[in-house]
Amino acid sequence: MSDSIDRLLQEPVSFLACSGPEEDIAISSRIRLARNLTGRPFPAAASAESRQEVCDLVSAAAAESGALGCPDCFTFNPGEMSEVDREILLERRLASRDFLENPEGTRLLVRSDESSSIMVNEEDQLRIQTLRPGFQLEAVWKEINELDDELGRKLDYAFDERLGFLTCCPTNVGTGMRASVMLHLPGLVMTGQIGPTIQGVNKLNLAVRGIFGEGTDNRGNLFQVSNQSTLGESESQIIERLNMVIRQLISHEKNARQMLLERDQFSVYDLVGRSYGTLRHAYKLSSEEALKSLSGVRLGVDLGLFNSLDLKLVNTLFLAINPAHLQKMAGRELTGSERDICRASLCREKLKQV
């Protein structure tokens, strides 16, 4: 049986509710590791029975090692969950779209503060993830490395001396690691520097994506920067290279914000004010406009333009305005236009309180 999503929703999300380094620009740092077990077919080729066995092996390893804080961790079986509950996992960045679209014979283990989780039978048998607020890839690496070791003592990982960890897709072979930092870059977008910046980062063999996975859709001016290759570099080398680029991006973004303020401060105030005005007073709010407005308000908080509004509230709204979260809050399925009304209502209420 799956744990209740409602219980998950009651827990604070540590990466949203806590502070982190450079949090005015870096929303979160994340690392995931791809792992598989020796002598077992990759999930796509595995029988239902084999998939189930892998789920149980991973659960047992977590239980025995106390990884993810088990037994005080959540266990979800996506195959037994409603669609909206599965979407909750996606919106909270605990599961991928691919994982949820083939939910039979999968499992998701989640630390109670949602800082770490394991998808079982996504593309690989294990996708281990750790997520922290702000820009702190080393700390994330330290944490996920320990988690990986704990599990590795109980599980027989498929590992090749020459290649490293074996994964379903060749792009993950080696470290099996993808490290990423989510950045909020309204300054680079407003000054038109984002295009050249993304091109430059791509040339360094790093990927820049919009939120929620693939595509370069930059809703809410949120960008995820991650490593592309997993082979030929150690984990620390990958992180070091990523850190260097992220530091530069943060510095560029700070300069862009400064330039905007010096060149035309009222345009910045106007964007921030209108964003707040929309969230505080609209009665119908599309997801796209809500993200755009939250981005504007976040910029205002960063620039010290609000007295009693903090990043935690803005971060929390970035999550709460998503369709599945709105529907859980309403306690029923909502049509698109009903969601727009609920989304506006939520934003008005939350901002009224400050």
Next chain:
Amino acid sequence: MSDSIDRLLQEPVSFLACSGPEEDIAISSRIRLARNLTGRPFPAAASAESRQEVCDLVSAAAAESGALGCPDCFTFNPGEMSEVDREILLERRLASRDFLENPEGTRLLVRSDESSSIMVNEEDQLRIQTLRPGFQLEAVWKEINELDDELGRKLDYAFDERLGFLTCCPTNVGTGMRASVMLHLPGLVMTGQIGPTIQGVNKLNLAVRGIFGEGTDNRGNLFQVSNQSTLGESESQIIERLNMVIRQLISHEKNARQMLLERDQFSVYDLVGRSYGTLRHAYKLSSEEALKSLSGVRLGVDLGLFNSLDLKLVNTLFLAINPAHLQKMAGRELTGSERDICRASLCREKLKQV
């Protein structure tokens, strides 16, 4: 010497600051009378000397009769005023664009509460105006008729037994009267009924115009409905016909608002809320957007959606956001983009107080 515009600006504007019948839809009722003096050329054909004499004759008539509350009235000589001061008169609807574009040898007399005024040497030698809040053409007619009589006892009006009052343009001959009511019709605009409605009104030989004179520009959803002909009907007949149509328009507008609320209340709340949010939080506001937003907020006040916002404040802002008023407030000339910043600042401050 002209009176000081600054003194005028300190006085409350009665038609904005007072209540009137049907004020949720009818902003103001106005009547103007065109008059000329026997044996003197119309202003366009008159010598500078003759124009000056007419100014002095009218001033003397007002002084002797106590019309417009003289001597406690304002006397402006537009030819001696700065351009921005002249624009103030236009924005306060005390003077016409035509009048101010040829300011030499003109004069403007204004009752201290701005409810009545006389332009001397506009198209006609006298254009007498009375303005009241809300929908009350009879009261306006009574007042302007008395004012006209007071002046007529001192001045020798050009009058023909068969034609009536003689005027420069044949369209004003007869009563020389134009009566108009300014209506706020967001409901008819939002439901798409405004086009057919205007066409229907035009067929009744009444004109529908946008604010500030000619053209059908409907900025702020404000429309002025007035009589077209001045000949062949008595003043009371004109007013009666206009009253009947205005009553119908007000009823249509009320129905449209009701229909909007029943069909999709959240769209109405959204428009009102966003309008308020823009005025309350923007840092750059064009004249057009300010009018549109004030229209939305006015609708909200009419519908009882605001606790502590009244029509007087909204009406006052409709005036104060105009370019010359902004420049007088700033105490200096402003560029277009400076005005947008001042306009936003004014709206933010005024709405913050409620």
